[in-house]
Every structure is written in C-alpha cells, then in structure tokens.
Amino acid sequence: MLERAGLRVEPRAPAATRRSDAWAATFAWRERPGQPDVLRWLAFLAVLSIIGLIGSGAWVRLSGSGLGCPTWPDCTRASVVAPATYHALVEFVNRCIITTVGVVVALSVVASLLRRPFRRDLVLLSGGLVAGYVGEAVLGGITVLMKLAPTLVAAHLVLAMLLLADAVVLHWRAGSRERSSQVAVHRGVTLLADLMLLAALIVVAAGTVVAGTGPHSGSPGTPRFHFDLRSTAEFHALVGMFLFGLVVAAFFLLFVLRAPRAAWRRYSTAVGLLGLQGALGYATWFSHIEVDVTEAHVFVAGLLVVALVRFRLGFSSARPPATSVVRSVVFVGVGGGPQHQEPGQ
Numbered sequence: 001m002l003e004r005a006g007l008r009v010e011p012r013a014p015a016a017t018r019r020s021d022a023w024a025a026t027f028a029w030r031e032r033p034g035q036p037d038v039l040r041w042l043a044f045l046a047v048l049s050i051i052g053l054i055g056s057g058a059w060v061r062l063s064g065s066g067l068g069c070p071t072w073p074d075c076t077r078a079s080v081v082a083p084a085t086y087h088a089l090v091e092f093v094n095r096c097i098i099t100t101v102g103v104v105v106a107l108s109v110v111a112s113l114l115r116r117p118f119r120r121d122l123v124l125l126s127g128g129l130v131a132g133y134v135g136e137a138v139l140g141g142i143t144v145l146m147k148l149a150p151t152l153v154a155a156h157l158v159l160a161m162l163l164l165a166d167a168v169v170l171h172w173r174a175g176s177r178e179r180s181s182q183v184a185v186h187r188g189v190t191l192l193a194d195l196m197l198l199a200a201l202i203v204v205a206a207g208t209v210v211a212g213t214g215p216h217s218g219s220p221g222t223p224r225f226h227f228d229l230r231s232t233a234e235f236h237a238l239v240g241m242f243l244f245g246l247v248v249a250a251f252f253l254l255f256v257l258r259a260p261r262a263a264w265r266r267y268s269t270a271v272g273l274l275g276l277q278g279a280l281g282y283a284t285w286f287s288h289i290e291v292d293v294t295e296a297h298v299f300v301a302g303l304l305v306v307a308l309v310r311f312r313l314g315f316s317s318a319r320p321p322a323t324s325v326v327r328s329v330v331f332v333g334v335g336g337g338p339q340h341q342e343p344g345q
Contacts, residue, residue: 039111039122043171046108046129049101050164051302056094057160058298061211062291065090066148066218072141098137105129108170125170132163148222150212157208157298161201161305168309185315186257192250193312196270199243200308204301206236214289233285240278247274266314270307277304 060066068087069075075082075092082092105126112119112126136159143152210232212225225232247270254263280297287293 037174039108039115039126040171040174042104042108042111043167043174046101046104046167047164047171047306049097049104050160050167051299051306053094053097053101054157054160054164054302055295055299056097057157058295060091060094061153061218062216062295063087063090064216064219066153066222067144068092068219069095069144072144098140102133102137105133122170122174125166125173128166129163129170132159132166135159136163148218150217150223150225153218154205154208154212158201158205161204161302164302164305165197165309168306169313172310172313186253188253189250189257189259190312190315192246192253193308193315196243196246196250197308197312199239199246200305203236203239203243204305206232206239207298207301210236211294216289216291216294237281240281244274244278247271263311263314266307266311270304270311273300273304273307276300 060068063086065087068085068089068091069082071077074080075088075095082088109123109126109130112122115122136156139152139156139159143149143156146152209225209227210229213227213229213232217224250267251271254267259267277297277300280293280300284290284293284297
C-alpha cells in the first residue's frame with residue numbers, strides 16, 4: 001500500500017547486519033578532520049616504547065645483567081618481581097618495558113579494528129606489531145633459558161628493529177586518508193631509499209656480531225662468537241661507509257630532481273643521525289667499547305632506523321582526496337616533466 005501511495009520502502013537489513021551496525025555505532029570512532037587520531041597516537045607510543053626497549057635491552061647486556069632474572073617468565077624461581085639487587089632490577093625494568101610495549105600493541109590492534117572507515121592496511125600493520133611482539137617475547141625467553149647464546153641475542157635486536165620499522169609505518173599510514181599509498185616519484189629515488197634501508201639493516205646485524213664478539217656478553221661466563229674483534233668491527237664500519245655513500249648519492253639525486261622541502265627535511269634528519277652514529281661508532285672503538293658510549297651507539301641506531309623509514313615513506317604519499325584542499329609541490333623528474341604532486345605533510 002505504501003508503494004501505491006508513492007512512498008519508497010527500503011528493504012530491511014538482516015539481523016546480523018543490524019547488530020554489526022549497532023555495535024560499530026556504539027564502539028567505533030570515525031576519523032574527523034582537525035581531531036587527533038587515536039590509532040596514530042597509539043602508533044606513536046609504540047615507536048617510543050620500542051625505542052625505549054632497544055635502549056634498555058642494550059643496557060641489560062652492557063651492564064652484565066642478562067641473567068639478572070635467571071628464569072622466564074618469572075624473575076626468580078620464588079617471585080615474578082626482581083629482588084633488590086642491581087642486575088636483577090636492570091633486567092626486571094627491561095621486562096616491564098616489554099610489558100608496556102605489549103599493552104600499546106594490543107590497544108593498537110583494537111583501535112585499528114574499531115576505526116572508521118575500516119582500513120585493512122592498518123589492521124595488517126597492527127597485526128604485524130602483534131606478531132613481532134610475540135616473537136620478541138618468545139625469543140627473549142629462549143635467550144635467557146639458553147644462557148644468552150650470542151646468535152639469539154643478535155636476533156633479538158634485529159627483530160626489535162623490524163618491530164620498530166613496523167610501528168613507524170603504522171604511524172605514518174594512520175595519518176593518511178587513503179586506503180593505500182602509491183609510489184609516484186622517480187624510480188631512482190625509491191630504489192635508493194630501499195637500498196639505504198637494506199644497508200641500515202645489514203649495519204645493525206653486523207653490529208650485533210661485533211657485540212657478540214666483544215667483551216660485553218651480557219653476563220660473566222656466557223658464550224661468545226669466535227671471530228676476530230678487529231675484523232668484525234672493520235666489516236661493520238665498511239657497511240656503514242657503504243650506507244654513507246648511498247646517502248651522499250641521495251643528495252645529488254634529490255638535488256637533480258628538485259625534491260620538495262618535506263623530502264629535504266626528512267633527508268636532513270637521516271643525515272644528521274647517520275653522522276652522529278658514525279661518530280659514536282668510532283668513539284666506541286677508540287674508547288675500547290666503553291659502556292656508556294656503546295649504549296648511545298645502540299640507542300641512536302634505533303633513531304636512525306626511524307629516520308630512514310620515514311624518508312622512504314615520504315615517497316609513497318597517497319593522492320589527496322578530490323574534495324579536500326591540499327598544498328602540493330611538483331616533484332620534477334630528470335626529463336623535466338612533473339612526476340608527482342606530494343601533499344604537504
């Protein structure tokens with residue numbers, strides 16, 4: 001009868017769909033211009049907490065506190081909490097930071113699922129944080145049970161750096177309104193940025209071998225790599241110089257391609273941290289691997305990974321929505337034609 005009267009009748013949605021929509025309207029939040037994004041803030045906290053975890057993990061090793069809590073997941077056979085001794089407290093603080101990372105990671109997953117509009121890429125990235133965190137926790141426990149085997153200790157740090165890179169990408173992508181980002185710049189830029197990231201990962205891996213060969217084993221009497229310390233340090237420095245060469249090449253490429261200011265800012269950050277890292281590396285060697293200098297060397301390595309990942313992501317900006325007003329800068333290619341317009345970020 002309603003149709004005969006000229007009224008349109010909408011079909012009723014299934015009950016499951018109605019319940020899903022009601023649940024989303026109750027618990028989900030929508031991305032609104034000018035308002036802070038919950039997931040982006042959680043990803044930022046994840047970046048900070050993982051950097052703190054890398055620093056605390058380095059201090060555990062350098063202070064010889066790797067077996068300050070000889071069991072896992074408890075600190076001692078009698079208690080989860082560390083006794084009032086230096087080495088036990090250092091290791092326990094590191095485990096507390098790991099717990100903090102776990103809480104932030106879990107909240108990030110919840111936030112990515114509740115975020116509207118739903119974005120599969122953010123869910124996958126937050127899921128990557130979960131996978132990396134579980135891997136870190138399990139690997140850390142196995143490392144303690146295996147009495148700080150140097151291979152496991154090295155893998156522990158490399159996995160932490162990969163976890164950090166995932167958090168940086170999540171933070172960056174949570175700030176974009178597009179479901180996917182596309183590489184729309186000259187291919188030489190993206191290739192060079194990828195090589196810089198790969199070289200940085202090799203530098204970190206080589207650094208873990210130097211640490212596994214050097215005097216700071218994490219605890220007295222633990223096994224070491226049977227390599228020559230000078231040779232491993234020279235290889236570590238050689239890969240670092242290769243990374244520096246890539247950074248220099250990036251300068252000339254960005255200059256020829258007339259890169260926008262945002263790209264130069266990210267590049268300058270990476271260059272500054274790389275220079276500081278190189279200085280700390282030489283200071284570590286000539287100070288005979290002094291503890292404080294080595295700790296700073298590891299900590300800045302985490303910051304350098306953040307800078308290089310952000311430098312690479314800067315060339316993957318999504319196209320701005322057609323309905324928004326975005327300031328764009330033309331990135332001119334070698335042939336003189338515009339290659340892509342980058343939103344101001």
